[in-house]
Amino acid sequence: MTDGFVTASGVSRHFTPSLPLGERIVAAFGGAVERRSVRAVDQVDLSLRKGEALGLVGESGCGKTTLGRMIAGILPPSDGALAIAGEPVMTCGASPRKTTTRVQMVFQDPFASLDPRMRIGDALAEGPIHHGLVSKAGAVAYVRDWLGQVGLEPDYVSRYPHQFSGGQRQRVAIARALAMRPDVLVCDEPVASLDVSIQAQIINLFLKLRRELDLTLLFISHDLGVVRHLCDRVAIMYLGRIVEEGPTHEVYADPRHPYTQALLDSVPKLVLEEGAEVRFKPIQGELPSPLAPPPGCHFHLRCPFAAERCAVERPTLRPVATGRRAACHFAKTDLNIITGSSSSPAVIASGAKQSS
Amino acid sequence: MIDRASPLARFFGEFRESRAAVFGLVVVGLMIGLALLAPLITPQDPYDLASLTLRDARRPPGYVGTAGFTHWLGTDAQGRDLLSAILYGLRISIQMGLVAGAIGLVLGASVGTTAAYLGGRVEAFVMRLIDLQLSFPAILLAFVIAALLGQGKWQLVAALVAAQYAYFARTAHGAAAAERHKDYVEAALSTPLPARRVVFRHILPNALPPLIVVATVQIASAISLEATLSFLGVGLPPTEPSLGMLIANGFPYMLSGRYWISIYPGVALIILIFAVNLVGDQIRDQLNPRLRR
Amino acid sequence: MSAPLLDVSGLETQFPTRDGVVRAVNGVSFTVNRGEILGLVGESGSGKSVTGFSLIGLVDAPGRIAAGSVKLDGRDIVGLPNDELRAIRGKRISMVFQDPSMTLNPVLTVGDQMLLALRAHERISAGDGRRRCVAALEQVGIPDPGRRLDSYPHQFSGGMRQRVAIAIALLHKPDLVIADEPTTALDVSIQAQILTEMKALARDTGTAMIWISHDLATVSSMADRIAVMYAGRIVESGPTATVLRDPRHPYTRGLLDSLPAIAQAGEDLASIPGTTPSLLKLPPGCPFAPRCPRAQPVCANEPPLAVEGDRTFLCHFPLGVRA
Numbered sequence: 001m002t003d004g005f006v007t008a009s010g011v012s013r014h015f016t017p018s019l020p021l022g023e024r025i026v027a028a029f030g031g032a033v034e035r036r037s038v039r040a041v042d043q044v045d046l047s048l049r050k051g052e053a054l055g056l057v058g059e060s061g062c063g064k065t066t067l068g069r070m071i072a073g074i075l076p077p078s079d080g081a082l083a084i085a086g087e088p089v090m091t092c093g094a095s096p097r098k099t100t101t102r103v104q105m106v107f108q109d110p111f112a113s114l115d116p117r118m119r120i121g122d123a124l125a126e127g128p129i130h131h132g133l134v135s136k137a138g139a140v141a142y143v144r145d146w147l148g149q150v151g152l153e154p155d156y157v158s159r160y161p162h163q164f165s166g167g168q169r170q171r172v173a174i175a176r177a178l179a180m181r182p183d184v185l186v187c188d189e190p191v192a193s194l195d196v197s198i199q200a201q202i203i204n205l206f207l208k209l210r211r212e213l214d215l216t217l218l219f220i221s222h223d224l225g226v227v228r229h230l231c232d233r234v235a236i237m238y239l240g241r242i243v244e245e246g247p248t249h250e251v252y253a254d255p256r257h258p259y260t261q262a263l264l265d266s267v268p269k270l271v272l273e274e275g276a277e278v279r280f281k282p283i284q285g286e287l288p289s290p291l292a293p294p295p296g297c298h299f300h301l302r303c304p305f306a307a308e309r310c311a312v313e314r315p316t317l318r319p320v321a322t323g324r325r326a327a328c329h330f331a332k333t334d335l336n337i338i339t340g341s342s343s344s345p346a347v348i349a350s351g352a353k354q355s356s
Numbered sequence: 357m358i359d360r361a362s363p364l365a366r367f368f369g370e371f372r373e374s375r376a377a378v379f380g381l382v383v384v385g386l387m388i389g390l391a392l393l394a395p396l397i398t399p400q401d402p403y404d405l406a407s408l409t410l411r412d413a414r415r416p417p418g419y420v421g422t423a424g425f426t427h428w429l430g431t432d433a434q435g436r437d438l439l440s441a442i443l444y445g446l447r448i449s450i451q452m453g454l455v456a457g458a459i460g461l462v463l464g465a466s467v468g469t470t471a472a473y474l475g476g477r478v479e480a481f482v483m484r485l486i487d488l489q490l491s492f493p494a495i496l497l498a499f500v501i502a503a504l505l506g507q508g509k510w511q512l513v514a515a516l517v518a519a520q521y522a523y524f525a526r527t528a529h530g531a532a533a534a535e536r537h538k539d540y541v542e543a544a545l546s547t548p549l550p551a552r553r554v555v556f557r558h559i560l561p562n563a564l565p566p567l568i569v570v571a572t573v574q575i576a577s578a579i580s581l582e583a584t585l586s587f588l589g590v591g592l593p594p595t596e597p598s599l600g601m602l603i604a605n606g607f608p609y610m611l612s613g614r615y616w617i618s619i620y621p622g623v624a625l626i627i628l629i630f631a632v633n634l635v636g637d638q639i640r641d642q643l644n645p646r647l648r649r
Numbered sequence: 650m651s652a653p654l655l656d657v658s659g660l661e662t663q664f665p666t667r668d669g670v671v672r673a674v675n676g677v678s679f680t681v682n683r684g685e686i687l688g689l690v691g692e693s694g695s696g697k698s699v700t701g702f703s704l705i706g707l708v709d710a711p712g713r714i715a716a717g718s719v720k721l722d723g724r725d726i727v728g729l730p731n732d733e734l735r736a737i738r739g740k741r742i743s744m745v746f747q748d749p750s751m752t753l754n755p756v757l758t759v760g761d762q763m764l765l766a767l768r769a770h771e772r773i774s775a776g777d778g779r780r781r782c783v784a785a786l787e788q789v790g791i792p793d794p795g796r797r798l799d800s801y802p803h804q805f806s807g808g809m810r811q812r813v814a815i816a817i818a819l820l821h822k823p824d825l826v827i828a829d830e831p832t833t834a835l836d837v838s839i840q841a842q843i844l845t846e847m848k849a850l851a852r853d854t855g856t857a858m859i860w861i862s863h864d865l866a867t868v869s870s871m872a873d874r875i876a877v878m879y880a881g882r883i884v885e886s887g888p889t890a891t892v893l894r895d896p897r898h899p900y901t902r903g904l905l906d907s908l909p910a911i912a913q914a915g916e917d918l919a920s921i922p923g924t925t926p927s928l929l930k931l932p933p934g935c936p937f938a939p940r941c942p943r944a945q946p947v948c949a950n951e952p953p954l955a956v957e958g959d960r961t962f963l964c965h966f967p968l969g970v971r972a
Contacts, residue, residue: 271889
């Protein structure tokens with residue numbers, strides 16, 4: 001995909017835990033030590049159109065936060081390229097630096113993401129002044145304006161973060177990100193730590209900001225309900241890979257990957273009838289260790305439809321309907337395979353030989 | 357629950373609640389005041405050897421000397437008025453403690469924060485070196501350096517700093533390394549803001565609280581270290597006795613019943629260190645997130 | 650109808666602080682019948698967890714139960730001496746926390762601490778104890794329980810740790826389990842497993858449960874009855890489905906409308922304006938009045954407790970009721 005505004009192509013991120021002392025000594029004397037690394041994100045291709053809101057959904061440890069941090073330019077990818085409107089997010093080399101202000105991030109915990117010793121007016125003005133978006137003289141008016149935009153009193157400029165409630169702090173954090181006039185906003189679970197009623201206020205704020213500012217939104221969440229409400233498209237991650245992606249309402253209504261299906265079945269729904277027997281269809285088993293993910297399809301150990309092939313061959317993320325992709329060998333597809341070259345069965349079979 | 361005060365005002369508000377700490381602060385303030393005003397309020401300049409007479413030597417408290425004033429705490433072996441000597445000694449002790457503490461703080465904080473920010477091999481090397489030094493008794497290190505450099509105020513300060521900066525460095529490193537990966541630092545870096553700004557505007561101010569705690573403890577320990585070195589004879593010259601030197605001078609007379617020559621400077625030293633520690637304890641309690649209500 | 654297992658009445662738990670007295674639980678009354686699951690719902694600071702802790706006398710000093718009674722089978726257990734409370738805790742009433750590490754000691758094997766928990770209330774040989782532990786772990790769906798008994802808590806995943814905590818809570822076949830956000834820290838797929846299993850366990854063993862949660866959806870799938878808490882009070886209670894389908898209290902309505910699951914995707918959620926009041930400075934009368942769309946001047950007076958069949962609500966202007 002090259003038509004995207006935000007593009008991630010073949011992006012991976014590995015973390016290599018440092019070895020225990022004993023093994024390090026063994027290694028120093030030339031012993032064979034198995035150096036395992038976690039592939040937090042494993043060759044992900046993803047793209048966002050301008051003005052689109054994409055929900056990145058998955059359970060803890062699936063790599064969604066790592067992917068979000070790479071797109072936001074906090075973490076350099078181990079492999080692959082990230083770009084916004086064709087420009088790279090970070091420089092290459094030994095000590096990569098973020099070079100663009102076009103993407104900003106909102107963090108999960110509003111109590112940790114604001115400097116406790118800085119008045120919020122200064123915190124909001126710092127970046128814009130440094131990057132020349134506003135003069136020092138104009139900074140106060142600029143900051144007051146942004147506080148108003150996120151639904152806070154402009155007079156709060158001289159307050160410290162501890163003087164705000166959780167919901168208000170998240171508004172401040174959003175204002176700080178927006179004051180940099182980004183095109184893209186990466187939000188990492190921005191409502192997960194908030195109470196339901198406050199959560200709704202912040203979701204409404206995102207809806208309003210999207211309408212007014214033509215923002216491209218990458219919304220990372222484990223909450224399928226919030227994503228359905230806010231996002232045009234959704235991408236489901238499992239153990240470092242995207243397993244399914246497509247328009248939110250289509251994916252929710254008709255999931256093509258068994259993991260998506262299972263995830264949707266696991267979400268508790270509001271039960272409004274007396275005596276209704278509530279049945280979940282929980283996914284069997286536990287998340288495998290990311291240090292040693294199963295070969296082939298990462299999900300095959302827990303998948304009710306797994307076949308032999310799933311244990312050996314990594315499924316590619318292939319088109320299964322217009323604008324929809326899924327990474328499952330057995331995903332139902334309603335495309336008449338003329339357009340997609342990679343999705344013809346013959347090509348899959350030959351691609352399998354290459355990859356394995 | 358949402359109050360409008362700045363962090364500093366909140367800090368003092370909370371500090372006021374601890375009676376012991378306020379008492380400590382008052383005592384410290386009083387002692388600093390007395391030490392500063394020593395030349396104005398003492399009946400005698402203990403450094404002016406010409407004004408001393410041996411006829412007044414080793415007199416007990418309450419003795420009215422030849423110069424016509426009462427020696428409320430007695431006199432020492434040279435005939436110095438002990439009260440005057442203690443106040444002057446306090447002056448030197450506090451001065452040494454503050455100067456050595458401040459230099460140690462700046463030096464240690466720079467080393468520690470820089471190491472934490474740079475990371476990697478530089479960090480590992482510097483911090484192992486500091487660990488190595490910390491495994492060495494501070495008193496021994498200070499003693500050796502003071503002995504090598506010879507007597508004098510600045511030599512003593514150098515010895516104290518050399519013995520103590522490692523504590524600051526390790527504390528600063530720990531605090532800065534903890535702040536380094538907090539969301540607000542990542543948020544600042546991802547804005548992006550230059551590294552220097554992030555270190556000085558965000559990391560350092562937030563790494564400061566534990567450093568302040570260490571500073572109060574280290575000032576108290578610098579004072580006692582200085583006293584110890586002077587007691588051992590490698591500190592300040594005997595013509596300008598600090599509290600440690602006064603204690604040392606009185607030591608030979610302890611057993612002959614002339615206890616006051618050593619005891620009163622010792623009491624002054626204990627009160628000072630105790631008061632500083634009262635203040636330091638409260639600051640530590642207040643800044644320690646684990647103890648926060 | 651037989652007497653309820655637990656009868657809580659007028660419970661008040663307060664925490665004195667520098668800035669005044671925090672009324673965390675402010676006059677809470679409810680009952681739990683044998684084998685019944687009561688869902689206690691509220692946002693942070695609503696007092697739902699403190700209520701749970703107060704029931705078994707686990708309020709940390711300087712907090713204290715200032716008023717009210719907690720009757721277990723008709724016997725008031727508020728203010729009982731510690732050793733008598735200990736005889737009840739773990740045996741007749743046990744607790745499951747959001748964070749299983751509150752129950753699990755990291756330096757003991759799971760088997761050792763289960764045995765300790767067993768022996769806290771009965772004399773049992775090591776062999777019999779071990780068999781009981783294996784059975785308990787099996788019951789909560791831990792594979793290969795015999796071997797897992799010798800593992801330490803850190804060798805379990807988060808979901809498995811929570812199962813162990815549940816197994817310990819069920820060891821003595823208690824009459825009542827108080828579960829404080831037991832699945833909040835878990836992933837949805839694991840949460841679904843545990844919800845299913847706990848519901849089945851409660852049914853099979855006849856254990857009553859107080860299920861404390863902020864999540865209306867999990868409560869609606871677990872609880873027979875629901876009690877909605879706000880600012881230290883139960884503002885509405887009744888059969889779960891009835892209350893959620895047709896709430897009487899404007900706060901319950903507001904909570905439901907805040908859920909993205911109910912609204913049309915992309916449309917503004919009908920959020921509740923403002924924030925929860927400080928428990929130090931509660932407004933007079935109804936604590937929800939400052940945020941309530943139906944509030945009138947009279948709401949500054951104490952709202953009346955209305956009883957309508959098997960449901961109750963605390964409101965001057967309840968929804969869906971003709972005046």
